[in-house]
Amino acid sequence: MTVYFIGAGPGAADLVTVRAQQIIATSPVCLYAGSLVPQELLAQCPDGARVVDTARLNLDEIVALMLDADAAGHDVARLHSGDPSIFSAVAEQARRLDAAGVAYTIVPGVPAFAAAAASLGRELTVPGVSQTIVLTRVSTLSTAMPEGEDLRSLGSSGATMVVHLGAHRIDQIVEELTENYGPTCPCAVVAFASRSDEIVLRGTLSTIASQVKSAGVTKTAVVVVGKVLAAEGFPDSYLYSALRERTTH
Structure with a gap:
């Protein structure tokens, strides 16, 4: 078997x-x-x-x-x-x-972060904005994070950050990420992604915590932080560009 x-x-x-x-x-x-x-x-x-x-x-x-x-x-x-x-x-x-x-x-299956990105209508790797996604969580009393994997350390790159299992600690997430991303960095929280009771919250690091609390979101949610959430005016990817057609023929 x-x-x-x-x-x-x-x-x-x-x-x-x-x-x-x-x-x-x-x-x-x-x-x-x-x-x-x-x-x-x-x-x-x-x-x-x-x-x-x-x-x-x-x-x-x-x-x-x-x-x-x-x-x-x-x-x-x-x-x-x-x-x-x-x-x-x-x-x-x-x-x-x-x-x-x-x-x-x-x-394999569809991960929560991918479903959340779909609900937000956003690609998490945008040319010239971010090409890296950090998938992580916050430390809890039952499971500590390994040394060097705290949000402040991970956020030093400015990469798109996706925090799982942490909606109940939104204040901690905001505090630890604001140092590197700044209070105006776009942020979103998606709870129950793809389900009929899905909740989508959009804001910035300075506003998202109050939205999460008002909506009563405490679990089954991912927190997404990064400039990709509001990216505009970025260059087209080389994969489909007219320049690629000229250089490959």
Whole structure:
């Protein structure tokens, strides 16, 4: 059998890959990450499938379900919100499966930051404005950030910054990023991106915190900071430019 770590996307049930849909529709066991995975996606599980919400289970209990499925010869669709490559807790599960000799594979999904950019109608890498995106989070009591990965240090480049899992600490984010980006730097917060209850807030580092608090946004949101959010008058990319046509013929 195989455990499939599947990126279930940012929230909309149709923002998943064809591969993910096929695996979900044929796996006898489905483990999903609570309310972050849409019910419409779970409805694609086959009749008689064992479907388990793992939101209240610890790591040992989750892995035990996978090992039980392995012993029964059943594939497992393990659904995580967004994409498994960032902030998914896949690494520790995969480590346990390696130790147990259980096969697994990863199926990518649409990450939250990409869905947020789509909702904002913005490209996060604009020619002459920013060609780098920093994907990060803020330190919490349960999980500290490694040395050198605080927002002040990461913001020294002025690159487009996307902060996950931090809406409840918007004051801290604003304080630590204002030093490098300035109070008038464009900023946006997108909560529940792609879902029917999506919330999109736009402002600057000096105004965004009050908007977040007024809207009651505390979780399932990304904070985007950078000049790309208001970029105008930038040069066309070389990929589609008339100059490229002249120099390649």
